[in-house]
Amino acid sequence: MTATGIPHAASACIDACLHCYRTCLQTAMNHCLETGGRHVEPSHFRLITNCAQMCRTTADFMLSSSHLHGRICAACAEVCGACADSCEQIGEMDECVRACRECEQSCRRMANGQLYGDVGERASHAGAGQQGQLLM
Amino acid sequence: MTATGIPHAASACIDACLHCYRTCLQTAMNHCLETGGRHVEPSHFRLITNCAQMCRTTADFMLSSSHLHGRICAACAEVCGACADSCEQIGEMDECVRACRECEQSCRRMANGQLYGDVGERASHAGAGQQGQLLM
Amino acid sequence: MTATGIPHAASACIDACLHCYRTCLQTAMNHCLETGGRHVEPSHFRLITNCAQMCRTTADFMLSSSHLHGRICAACAEVCGACADSCEQIGEMDECVRACRECEQSCRRMANGQLYGDVGERASHAGAGQQGQLLM
Amino acid sequence: MTATGIPHAASACIDACLHCYRTCLQTAMNHCLETGGRHVEPSHFRLITNCAQMCRTTADFMLSSSHLHGRICAACAEVCGACADSCEQIGEMDECVRACRECEQSCRRMANGQLYGDVGERASHAGAGQQGQLLM
Numbered sequence: 373m374t375a376t377g378i379p380h381a382a383s384a385c386i387d388a389c390l391h392c393y394r395t396c397l398q399t400a401m402n403h404c405l406e407t408g409g410r411h412v413e414p415s416h417f418r419l420i421t422n423c424a425q426m427c428r429t430t431a432d433f434m435l436s437s438s439h440l441h442g443r444i445c446a447a448c449a450e451v452c453g454a455c456a457d458s459c460e461q462i463g464e465m466d467e468c469v470r471a472c473r474e475c476e477q478s479c480r481r482m483a484n485g486q487l488y489g490d491v492g493e494r495a496s497h498a499g500a501g502q503q504g505q506l507l508m
Numbered sequence: 509m510t511a512t513g514i515p516h517a518a519s520a521c522i523d524a525c526l527h528c529y530r531t532c533l534q535t536a537m538n539h540c541l542e543t544g545g546r547h548v549e550p551s552h553f554r555l556i557t558n559c560a561q562m563c564r565t566t567a568d569f570m571l572s573s574s575h576l577h578g579r580i581c582a583a584c585a586e587v588c589g590a591c592a593d594s595c596e597q598i599g600e601m602d603e604c605v606r607a608c609r610e611c612e613q614s615c616r617r618m619a620n621g622q623l624y625g626d627v628g629e630r631a632s633h634a635g636a637g638q639q640g641q642l643l644m
Numbered sequence: 645m646t647a648t649g650i651p652h653a654a655s656a657c658i659d660a661c662l663h664c665y666r667t668c669l670q671t672a673m674n675h676c677l678e679t680g681g682r683h684v685e686p687s688h689f690r691l692i693t694n695c696a697q698m699c700r701t702t703a704d705f706m707l708s709s710s711h712l713h714g715r716i717c718a719a720c721a722e723v724c725g726a727c728a729d730s731c732e733q734i735g736e737m738d739e740c741v742r743a744c745r746e747c748e749q750s751c752r753r754m755a756n757g758q759l760y761g762d763v764g765e766r767a768s769h770a771g772a773g774q775q776g777q778l779l780m
Numbered sequence: 781m782t783a784t785g786i787p788h789a790a791s792a793c794i795d796a797c798l799h800c801y802r803t804c805l806q807t808a809m810n811h812c813l814e815t816g817g818r819h820v821e822p823s824h825f826r827l828i829t830n831c832a833q834m835c836r837t838t839a840d841f842m843l844s845s846s847h848l849h850g851r852i853c854a855a856c857a858e859v860c861g862a863c864a865d866s867c868e869q870i871g872e873m874d875e876c877v878r879a880c881r882e883c884e885q886s887c888r889r890m891a892n893g894q895l896y897g898d899v900g901e902r903a904s905h906a907g908a909g910q911q912g913q914l915l916m
Contacts, residue, residue: 390798390802394798394843397844398786398844401845402786402844402845431802432805435802435806435809436805436806
């Protein structure tokens with residue numbers, strides 16, 4: 373647990389989501405708009421701005437200790453994965469690819485932790501016998 | 509299609525999402541906070557504010573014609589369903605229950621339309637033989 | 645007052661803000677990205693997406709009956725005015741110009757109502773002698 | 781300038797805004813809801829959640845390099861100041877008070893930098909004779 377009562381695993385995932393939101397939004401609104409060309413191709417640009425939005429909303433669910441966070445994390449992981457793929461195809465977007473991949477993996481761990489009653493805190497609390505409810 | 513190129517089915521779902529966002533946020537911040545008691549019980553209050561947020565984000569994906577909207581609509585339908593259940597248990601929240609149920613159903617139709625290659629525009633374009641991609 | 649306790653003037657301004665948010669976001673993500681050229685020129689595209697965001701946040705303050713809504717409405721009016729100007733210069737964006745101008749005017753009325761102790765409810769409550777606090 | 785082209789002063793203010801958004805939202809949705817009593821008193825709870833929202837929107841304007849960021853930062857500073865005052869009156873909210881005060885000051889510096897043609901980058905670019913436009 374952190375000082376604020378948010379479990380460590382969730383806190384790391386919130387970090388990843390907010391980093392991805394910030395990186396995607398800043399990249400879209402500066403690098404993409406200023407570079408133009410394929411960087412403002414509709415499907416790519418929609419994806420990167422929607423990804424920023426979804427990451428922020430997912431962070432909000434975890435910051436609120438919502439018990440539905442697992443479902444939202446699973447959807448966020450898909451959006452981040454699609455955004456990373458799109459950024460790789462466009463090229464010259466390494467920072468964005470990295471932020472999306474990290475967020476995708478972190479969200480997937482959170483989603484699986486909840487779905488299988490595994491709280492994702494195993495590394496730090498091995499054998500603590502805690503119940504599956506990660507956030508309540 | 510509407511004048512702006514958003515398909516009718518998506519436009520109706522955007523309406524339902526924005527109505528649910530507005531109803532949930534307004535109810536939480538006025539009725540719930542002023543009534544107090546079980547209306548500000550943590551799990552209920554988190555759900556209603558997170559539901560508002562998720563509905564708005566889902567609307568954003570559709571307003572952006574994101575091809576990932578189906579995945580987001582499916583997650584949104586679950587959040588709305590949970591919020592409607594919670595509001596029913598609390599009681600005296602009929603307007604919120606109605607907005608959540610309508611949004612849940614509309615989002616589920618959008619999610620299914622995409623998942624099964626059925627564009628949800630069948631009523632207006634029967635036999636048009638269009639492909640399953642609703643929004644691109 | 646509306647059924648939900650939001651004053652009529654605020655309710656009309658919430659409508660204007662949410663209509664402007666929806667119009668700006670949808671126009672940016674469809675018309676602008678698909679048309680390209682000056683429609684994705686950085687300063688224009690930033691303005692239209694930021695305007696959508698600010699309108700939504702302003703609606704949130706009013707939906708929450710925040711007593712700080714006047715300050716936020718004043719800032720929103722400026723953003724909407726700048727966005728309308730930019731859309732006029734670009735051309736072929738009449739719907740967006742109209743939504744921004746209406747929102748600008750509505751927000752300015754709300755801002756003035758609060759700043760000068762005029763609750764903006766005069767039409768419906770003339771002579772009711774109510775105090776200047778519009779939303780509490 | 782940072783690697784992404786966002787000036788240092790703006791980057792620090794984005795940090796302050798996102799920290800304040802995160803602290804306010806997490807505190808409201810956990811500490812306030814779980815503690816109850818005056819912590820869920822309507823005017824306080826509205827302020828802390830609206831403050832989170834406004835800080836995030838202000839960060840979005842700066843992440844987008846919007847030339848209107850100064851106006852938004854000024855409004856955000858007022859909201860943060862009011863939220864810090866409210867949290868001080870309630871008590872036991874030191875982390876939130878600190879985050880709000882830091883964000884208030886950072887936003888006020890950004891607002892003044894733009895309003896008076898001082899780009900707020902003086903420390904790093906003394907004598908560079910640059911124009912007042914901080915972000916374009």
